[in-house]
Amino acid sequence: MAAKKKTIRTIPQARTPVREQDPKVRARNFEEVSLGYGLDEALVEADRCLQCADEPCVRGCPVGIDIPGFIQKIVEKHHHGAYDIITDTNLLPSICGRVCPQENQCEGVCTVGDTLEPVAIGRLERFVGDMAIKEGWANIPYIESSGYKVGIVGAGPAGIACAADMAKAGCDVTVYEAFHQPGGVLKYGIPDFRLPNDVIDAEIDKLKRLGIKFECNTLVGRLFTIEQMVNEMGFHAVFIGTGAGYPSFMGIPGESLNGVLSANELLTRCNLMRARDYPNFDTPLKPGKHVAVIGAGNTAMDALRVSLRLGAESVHCIYRRSKKEAPARVEEIHHAEEEGVDFNWLSSPVEILGDENKTVRALRCVKMELGEPDESGRRRPVVVPGSEFEFETDMVVYAIGTNANPIIGQTSKLKLNKRGYIDADENFATSIAGVYAGGDIVTGAATVIEAMGAGRRAARSMKAWLGLRDTESVYLSAAPATRFGIPQDEHGFARVRLA
Amino acid sequence: MSNFEVVAREDFSPVTYLLEVRHPLMAKAAKPGQFVIVMATEHGERIPLTIADFDRDKGTITLVIQAVGKTTKEMQQNCKVGAMLYAMVGPMGAPSVLGHAKKALCVGGGLGVAPVFPQARAFQESGAYVIGVIGFRNKDLIFWDDKFRSVCDEVIVCTDDGSAGMKGTVADGIKRAIEQHPDIDECVAIGPPIMMKGCAEATRPFGIKTMVSLNPLMVDGTGMCGGCRVKIGDEIKFACVDGPDFDGHKVDFDDLMARLKRFTAEERVALEHWSDTCRLMKQADELASASSKTDPELY
Numbered sequence: 001m002a003a004k005k006k007t008i009r010t011i012p013q014a015r016t017p018v019r020e021q022d023p024k025v026r027a028r029n030f031e032e033v034s035l036g037y038g039l040d041e042a043l044v045e046a047d048r049c050l051q052c053a054d055e056p057c058v059r060g061c062p063v064g065i066d067i068p069g070f071i072q073k074i075v076e077k078h079h080h081g082a083y084d085i086i087t088d089t090n091l092l093p094s095i096c097g098r099v100c101p102q103e104n105q106c107e108g109v110c111t112v113g114d115t116l117e118p119v120a121i122g123r124l125e126r127f128v129g130d131m132a133i134k135e136g137w138a139n140i141p142y143i144e145s146s147g148y149k150v151g152i153v154g155a156g157p158a159g160i161a162c163a164a165d166m167a168k169a170g171c172d173v174t175v176y177e178a179f180h181q182p183g184g185v186l187k188y189g190i191p192d193f194r195l196p197n198d199v200i201d202a203e204i205d206k207l208k209r210l211g212i213k214f215e216c217n218t219l220v221g222r223l224f225t226i227e228q229m230v231n232e233m234g235f236h237a238v239f240i241g242t243g244a245g246y247p248s249f250m251g252i253p254g255e256s257l258n259g260v261l262s263a264n265e266l267l268t269r270c271n272l273m274r275a276r277d278y279p280n281f282d283t284p285l286k287p288g289k290h291v292a293v294i295g296a297g298n299t300a301m302d303a304l305r306v307s308l309r310l311g312a313e314s315v316h317c318i319y320r321r322s323k324k325e326a327p328a329r330v331e332e333i334h335h336a337e338e339e340g341v342d343f344n345w346l347s348s349p350v351e352i353l354g355d356e357n358k359t360v361r362a363l364r365c366v367k368m369e370l371g372e373p374d375e376s377g378r379r380r381p382v383v384v385p386g387s388e389f390e391f392e393t394d395m396v397v398y399a400i401g402t403n404a405n406p407i408i409g410q411t412s413k414l415k416l417n418k419r420g421y422i423d424a425d426e427n428f429a430t431s432i433a434g435v436y437a438g439g440d441i442v443t444g445a446a447t448v449i450e451a452m453g454a455g456r457r458a459a460r461s462m463k464a465w466l467g468l469r470d471t472e473s474v475y476l477s478a479a480p481a482t483r484f485g486i487p488q489d490e491h492g493f494a495r496v497r498l499a
Numbered sequence: 500m501s502n503f504e505v506v507a508r509e510d511f512s513p514v515t516y517l518l519e520v521r522h523p524l525m526a527k528a529a530k531p532g533q534f535v536i537v538m539a540t541e542h543g544e545r546i547p548l549t550i551a552d553f554d555r556d557k558g559t560i561t562l563v564i565q566a567v568g569k570t571t572k573e574m575q576q577n578c579k580v581g582a583m584l585y586a587m588v589g590p591m592g593a594p595s596v597l598g599h600a601k602k603a604l605c606v607g608g609g610l611g612v613a614p615v616f617p618q619a620r621a622f623q624e625s626g627a628y629v630i631g632v633i634g635f636r637n638k639d640l641i642f643w644d645d646k647f648r649s650v651c652d653e654v655i656v657c658t659d660d661g662s663a664g665m666k667g668t669v670a671d672g673i674k675r676a677i678e679q680h681p682d683i684d685e686c687v688a689i690g691p692p693i694m695m696k697g698c699a700e701a702t703r704p705f706g707i708k709t710m711v712s713l714n715p716l717m718v719d720g721t722g723m724c725g726g727c728r729v730k731i732g733d734e735i736k737f738a739c740v741d742g743p744d745f746d747g748h749k750v751d752f753d754d755l756m757a758r759l760k761r762f763t764a765e766e767r768v769a770l771e772h773w774s775d776t777c778r779l780m781k782q783a784d785e786l787a788s789a790s791s792k793t794d795p796e797l798y
Contacts, residue, residue: 245723
């Protein structure tokens with residue numbers, strides 16, 4: 001039966017809403033906010049894809065997933081097929097479906113989006129990924145060993161994306177991680193209500209099934225250097241994806257007061273170290289009653305919403321530009337607003353005030369207004385004279401970005417750029433032959449999917465360096481095929497029953 | 500890497516103990532002045548501990564620990580020979596830069612005696628004349644004085660109550676050493692912040708370069724959380740990657756001490772919670788053993 005050709009008029013007009021926890025309830029728990037699509041919802045939404053010939057979404061995706069392809073499989077109710085198509089290019093659909101900024105990528109260029117709301121590609125991807133976890137699907141490609149040994153430094157998004165590709169190319173891959181658990185920013189940074197830890201663990205388990213070895217508690221640079229990996233430990237190629245972790249502060253008075261901390265610290269204590277379950281977990285975290293978070297990026301939104309869930313009475317976002325310029329995803333700001341975060345646009349902190357115990361008591365800010373555009377194209381904020389104001393707070397969280405982590409630079413001869421990031425060319429090659437780098441340690445703080453894209457493109461360069469061909473994955477079927485209860489490979493043999 | 504085995508243990512006093520942990524790779528990489536981060540259990544916190552010594556032949560890392568909080572007390576109770584630590588990562592921090600001192604002063608206060616030892620040894624190996632100054636509250640808490648004598652040309656032992664060596668703090672010991680050796684050209688001091696502050700003040704009038712090793716609160720130890728930021732002169736530095744060694748004359752010790760009190764209340768709660776649990780467990784054990792004694796047929 002030939003399907004009727006879809007047009008913009010025949011598809012369901014409205015984007016299928018996703019069920020979410022009630023804002024008032026969820027602001028006090030760490031359960032996931034978005035409940036994800038069910039079977040029916042996914043089917044309706046998948047039907048909104050026009051299957052256009054142009055496929056702008058595929059080009060919009062940093063890893064180039066065959067988006068119309070997997071959506072068509074959902075329409076055909078062939079969910080495993082959809083999973084096969086996604087995992088050809090992306091082994092972590094449950095993670096990407098949740099944390100990619102789709103509005104700037106695939107959904108931002110969707111043809112349907114020209115007239116109606118774009119197809120909810122991210123939600124569909126998550127639907128497929130979650131179904132795979134629930135059903136225990138894992139696509140183990142047929143891998144023939146290439147005999148090459150590849151070392152990956154950092155088990156964050158860039159590292160694991162690179163590791164997956166190198167493993168599929170037959171390399172013996174070891175991923176080194178300084179923390180006691182793999183995942184990087186997915187684990188320590190992104191909170192459970194956006195990306196549950198068990199989803200990350202499930203996805204990493206799949207990578208282990210590809211034969212990737214994860215070595216935690218290993219601080220590369222200090223335990224052994226990049227040069228040692230190449231010269232002594234027998235790695236034929238190395239990828240560095242250590243991230244940009246080195247939080248910035250503003251340098252205003254009062255930053256060393258107790259109660260002032262980086263968003264990284266707040267999130268790590270809460271998410272990875274589980275301080276929210278204190279004292280069942282040992283890591284302490286003094287929750288604030290009135291929390292001020294400086295910055296309006298995705299990390300700031302996470303810090304704001306984590307603070308609410310830790311029991312804060314009021315949570316304030318301080319940002320020197322206006323809502324329009326805020327770097328966070330629209331959806332994140334919307335969620336934070338729904339949950340009761342108080343946004344102070346066009347305000348900038350000038351001093352943190354403390355009490356006699358050297359603990360934060362208040363934050364002094366000034367009002368800003370937007371002037372001429374600066375080199376980033378955004379309008380430069382200018383101080384409004386005489387606009388100082390103060391508000392009471394007992395916790396000030398900095399979420400204004402990070403600098404390059406210095407450890408690899410301190411311990412190797414790798415060429416760094418002026419800002420301390422690793423100098424890599426367009427093929428992600430560094431100044432040492434066979435050593436590649438990508439993600440935040442090259443570009444500065446960015447998104448999970450950009451880091452994954454960098455990891456994958458670096459893997460392509462590494463394969464070229466090793467002389468490996470880029471081939472399509474061939475999957476082993478999960479259960480050996482049988483006919484009449486006899487394994488396929490035994491067909492044609494006489495089966496003799498011995499007495 | 501996981502499961503790090505405790506291969507030796509020594510108890511110096513009711514509150515101070517030494518653990519030797521197997522980690523051949525780290526023993527090979529470690530240098531004086533570096534530290535590790537340890538998680539005793541899966542639910543544990545990450546605590547930074549200075550590497551007191553390392554043995555490249557045996558492949559072990561030596562840690563000297565003072566039982567002050569929940570984690571260190573729990574480790575004191577559980578980390579017997581053969582026990583496993585859930586995580587140990589390192590060596591972290593920049594290694595100490597040993598100058599070309601001809602005459603070096605190595606000062607250790609209390610627990611700090613342990614981490615200053617490899618530095619004293621390194622100075623001795625580089626051919627310097629090494630003067631050790633080690634201080635304790637009283638005679639019973641003294642440890643490693645013999646190890647110090649083996650690498651130092653002179654050792655001054657100080658006790659707060661005068662029960663051994665000279666009466667006074669290590670700062671008094673430093674003053675005496677400087678009187679006898681006006682040509683000391685470098686000093687390394689490790690111990691509690693208040694003691695390091697005293698040492699820095701003792702050497703400041705003489706302009707002797709004084710390095711101290713700072714021990715602020717930290718989570719990851721890789722520069723990612725910024726919890727360990729310290730004021731060095733006008734600058735903010737992260738002790739985990741920019742240190743832990745800094746010029747003692749520039750360190751803002753008052754700031755460091757205030758920041759160390761960040762979780763005092765939480766730490767007290769954790770300790771009480773843990774002590775209560777221990778007491779109940781002990782009672783339960785006693786009850787169980789009592790009942791098994793009275794009624795062996797039950798089993």
